[in-house]
Amino acid sequence: MVRKTKEDAEVTRQRIIHAAREMFSTTGVSKSSLEKVAKLAGVTRGAVYWHFENKTELFHAMHAQVFLPLIERIDATLLASSNEQNPLTRIENFLLDTIHLLNEDEVTRQTYEIIMSKCEYVDEFASVLQQILGNCSGIVENIERVYQDAHQQGLINPNLSPAQLAMDTHLFFSGLLHMWVKDSDGSRLKGQAETLIKAHINLRKK
Amino acid sequence: MVRKTKEDAEVTRQRIIHAAREMFSTTGVSKSSLEKVAKLAGVTRGAVYWHFENKTELFHAMHAQVFLPLIERIDATLLASSNEQNPLTRIENFLLDTIHLLNEDEVTRQTYEIIMSKCEYVDEFASVLQQILGNCSGIVENIERVYQDAHQQGLINPNLSPAQLAMDTHLFFSGLLHMWVKDSDGSRLKGQAETLIKAHINLRKK
DNA sequence: ATTTACATACATTCATGTTTGTATATAAAA
């Protein structure tokens, strides 16, 4: 029984991506052989090589599937409804939402985990790092705009530059995500992430 | 010509560690074969296997060589001369010193780079992550003590808990180091790291 | 009839761990 319908093929493609994510997160990217990924997906390497050129392309597909929507969501959360509520609250909500997403969505959490601690950024993967850094720059710019709003509305200490505040927030949150993801047993952060975020924002209030 | 003197052997051992660090940082840990490490060190795999059980042990040796002294240095910087100067200045100097170290010392920089983006934390390497997290906890505790000093001296806003401030600083700095190391061309951070650190500390001042 | 969506088989490369060989440093015995 070969030659499935187009929809069936798409299903197998997704199953392969899903299996790859599982494999990557438990075994690490470099030690995940396509043989094992295929087996976990219930297919053979033939199917994998049919859908993806090689492991790198499979990785890219897995990464993009989660992060492209995520970037859009971030932009939307930060910028949309610009004038509807307190800018500082908007930033706080953005951070809280992201933590919440990691709590709820296994796929997103696994992807973050792979990106942050199960992957070596050399050769073909170096470009992924640059891409991530690019996304970060975008996020920082967005946060900065919101801080500018806060600045204009007189919500924060006027001698703090929005650019520096934005970078400080981004670095804080980057550190938070890293520790959140790596601290697997959750003893250090899981319980107090929300408190920390609120404290971080409170530092800025007048 | 085999059977060198003990001192010669120690030299070889160091050469292997050094070569491993170079290899790991350019090729990534998992793609660095002991064959290539040996060749870079000017020896054969025989020498490598004589000095180290396997690649994991070699990695541990490389890691410990840089990080054990580093941890001591951090403790010293943060705690020593406790009453000699402003606590906030002490934290600021600790952060600035670390960035300065990364600027000056190639070996330390490479090691950080490997730890942060050229290594997959699975299986035998998972313990390294836990070890790093343990170190982080220690650092946070130290920072917290210094913030307590600042608190008692009335230097900071009294409704900010030292524990939260310490964690906020640590996460900020963790994020900063990550970006500092990964942003290889330095376009995003290299120039403004010091400014950001000072801004971060200034946020806390009364 | 032809392309599609795979499974199967094949060839090659590469890394690892182990074993063996060996010249010499070093410590003990004479």
Add this chain to the structure above:
DNA sequence: TTTTATATACAAACATGAATGTATGTAAAT
């Protein structure tokens, strides 16, 4: 002090396994 025995510090060879990429086969969808 010289001789001797043994452990040391590797190099070289070997054996094995695993992963990759490609090529071929094939049944069903289109």
